[in-house]
Amino acid sequence: MTAALQIDDVHKWFGNHHVLDGFSLRVEPGEVVGLLGPNGCGKSTVLNIVCKLLSYDAGQVRLMGEPLNELRYRARGLVGLCTQHCALYPDLLPAENLHFFARLYGLSDAQRKQRVAELMRRFELENFASTQVGQLSGGWQQRLHLAVSLIHRPKLLVLDEPTAAVDIEARMDLWRLIEGLRDSGTSILLTSHHLAEAERLCSRVALMRSGRVVADGSVPELLTRIPGQAVAKVQSEDKEAIIQRALELGWPVRQHANQMRLLLPHHLSLREIVDALEGAQVSAVSVQPVTLEDAYLELMSDSSA
Amino acid sequence: MHAGHLLWVQTLAVAQRLLLEQWRQKRGLIFWAVFPSTMMLLFGLVYAHNDSMKAGLDAAAAGILVGAALFFSCLGGTVAVIAAERERGTLPRLLTTPLHPAAYFLGVVIAQLLLALMQVVMLYSIALLIGVQYHGSLFLGGLILLLSVFSYVGMGFFLGARFARRSEEVVVALSAIGVPLLVLGGTFFPLEIMPQGMQAVAQINPMLHMNQAFKGVAAYGMGFNELRFELTFLFVFCGLSLALGIQSYQHLLGVYKSK
Numbered sequence: 322m323t324a325a326l327q328i329d330d331v332h333k334w335f336g337n338h339h340v341l342d343g344f345s346l347r348v349e350p351g352e353v354v355g356l357l358g359p360n361g362c363g364k365s366t367v368l369n370i371v372c373k374l375l376s377y378d379a380g381q382v383r384l385m386g387e388p389l390n391e392l393r394y395r396a397r398g399l400v401g402l403c404t405q406h407c408a409l410y411p412d413l414l415p416a417e418n419l420h421f422f423a424r425l426y427g428l429s430d431a432q433r434k435q436r437v438a439e440l441m442r443r444f445e446l447e448n449f450a451s452t453q454v455g456q457l458s459g460g461w462q463q464r465l466h467l468a469v470s471l472i473h474r475p476k477l478l479v480l481d482e483p484t485a486a487v488d489i490e491a492r493m494d495l496w497r498l499i500e501g502l503r504d505s506g507t508s509i510l511l512t513s514h515h516l517a518e519a520e521r522l523c524s525r526v527a528l529m530r531s532g533r534v535v536a537d538g539s540v541p542e543l544l545t546r547i548p549g550q551a552v553a554k555v556q557s558e559d560k561e562a563i564i565q566r567a568l569e570l571g572w573p574v575r576q577h578a579n580q581m582r583l584l585l586p587h588h589l590s591l592r593e594i595v596d597a598l599e600g601a602q603v604s605a606v607s608v609q610p611v612t613l614e615d616a617y618l619e620l621m622s623d624s625s626a
Numbered sequence: 627m628h629a630g631h632l633l634w635v636q637t638l639a640v641a642q643r644l645l646l647e648q649w650r651q652k653r654g655l656i657f658w659a660v661f662p663s664t665m666m667l668l669f670g671l672v673y674a675h676n677d678s679m680k681a682g683l684d685a686a687a688a689g690i691l692v693g694a695a696l697f698f699s700c701l702g703g704t705v706a707v708i709a710a711e712r713e714r715g716t717l718p719r720l721l722t723t724p725l726h727p728a729a730y731f732l733g734v735v736i737a738q739l740l741l742a743l744m745q746v747v748m749l750y751s752i753a754l755l756i757g758v759q760y761h762g763s764l765f766l767g768g769l770i771l772l773l774s775v776f777s778y779v780g781m782g783f784f785l786g787a788r789f790a791r792r793s794e795e796v797v798v799a800l801s802a803i804g805v806p807l808l809v810l811g812g813t814f815f816p817l818e819i820m821p822q823g824m825q826a827v828a829q830i831n832p833m834l835h836m837n838q839a840f841k842g843v844a845a846y847g848m849g850f851n852e853l854r855f856e857l858t859f860l861f862v863f864c865g866l867s868l869a870l871g872i873q874s875y876q877h878l879l880g881v882y883k884s885k
């Protein structure tokens with residue numbers, strides 16, 4: 322099957338800075354792929370290349386099977402972009418913004434009216450039909466922003482931290498809308514710093530570091546790459562003793578930002594953990610099954626203890 | 627959709643959006659109307675007060691229209707449009723759509739032309755009420771106004787794309803550049819009362835030639851032959867200004883694309 326997006330061994334330099342170093346990624350039709358990584362790892366560069374805002378120096382990018390470089394303006398009709406900053410016209414009404422962008426994409430009058438009405442209904446914007454966009458709350462603006470990015474029925478939707486600038490309630494609403502898009506078969510490439518967002522929305526996650534993908538798979542697949550099934554977060558004044566005892570028990574220890582994480586072979590109760598650590602002084606401990614956050618820290622870290 | 631048709635649809639979409647935004651910005655619209663109208667009325671009162679100056683009112687009205695009203699409306703308006711697109715982040719958003727740069731440029735030109743037409747109708751309605759007379763060819767006057775608007779929009783793209791990153795900077799930039807140009811363009815005082823040095827400098831000010839050309843037609847009924855130099859200057863300046871505007875806009879798009 323032809324991939325919605327196929328990126329093969331792409332390199333990009335900004336001067337002497339090698340921003341993308343053999344980056345490869347594939348998004349199948351109807352798949353939601355999360356691209357996760359720290360700031361500066363090259364995520365935005367990838368998205369800008371896919372949206373034709375940036376050229377690349379080597380490698381190949383294909384959209385719906387066609388080389389991106391040969392698509393020219395046509396590529397813009399295949400991709401929809403929604404960023405965290407709501408880039409719309411604040412003095413216009415929601416439908417006026419939608420109509421404006423629909424005309425830029427060349428929708429006929431009949432198509433445009435039908436599509437705008439459909440999106441106003443789908444994104445529940447009808448109650449704000451006579452409110453200027455600048456007067457809407459951040460969450461509703463972002464909702465409209467998402468609707469605008471879908472006006473031309475793109476084959477690939479690119480979401481660049483779409484919920485980063487909204488409150489929790491609006492985030493939940495946007496997640497629900499994105500889930501709806503996913504369920505209706507839209508191919509989505511999403512970047513986010515909210516691992517819970519990626520875990521909830523993405524069918525596959527690619528972890529990126531220093532301009533390349535270091536791990537790629539579904540969330541359950543990535544979780545199997547952690548040497549443990551549960552993680553105990555421990556606070557203690559006597560870290561050395563905890564580490565010593567954990568290693569004796571065969572529990573890998575990870576330290577991230579002053580937090581000690583013990584990877585357990587299976588779920589244990591708090592009492593069992595404290596008992597197993599014997600004499601080591603524990604001031605606080607919590608335990609939970611491994612999550613994408615643990616996989617992220619494990620697979621992105623250079624310094625596993 | 628055929629490429630030419632799409633370009634036209636996009637051009638109209640941009641023009642319509644800009645006009646709609648202008649309409650919604652009520653305060654801006656009030657200032658847009660009040661500033662030149664007040665100038666016209668004040669000049670009318672001053673000239674009407676003194677019988678020996680009444681003849682100069684026709685020239686003053688032409689100067690206010692070309693030198694002040696269209697300058698702030700078309701040049702200032704274009705700079706403000708570009709600055710707002712940059713500030714709101716809509717410029718990179720537009721770059722992700724199939725919007726052709728020429729369609730954007732033409733859309734701004736059409737919107738500014740319509741706004742300029744409204745200014746002309748509004749100001750000349752007031753001018754006629756206070757006794758101003760239009761003496762020359764309507765076609766020639768229209769041509770000069772058209773060249774002036776194109777020149778202002780071209781310069782607006784140049785200033786907006788190269789310098790104005792934020793809306794607040796637009797007012798400062800316009801005041802810093804505009805007021806000296808207005809004074810040296812003979813908008814407020816006739817060139818003859820200026821010192822020789824200033825008169826020489828004023829000759830390279832395009833606004834002087836716009837003013838002189840339109841005053842020549844509107845106030846003194848001059849024709850093509852009498853205004854040959856001004857018209858040639860205006861044609862050349864209009865071409866240069868549009869080329870500079872297009873080049874600056876393309877430069878701006880290039881900057882966003884390489885970010």
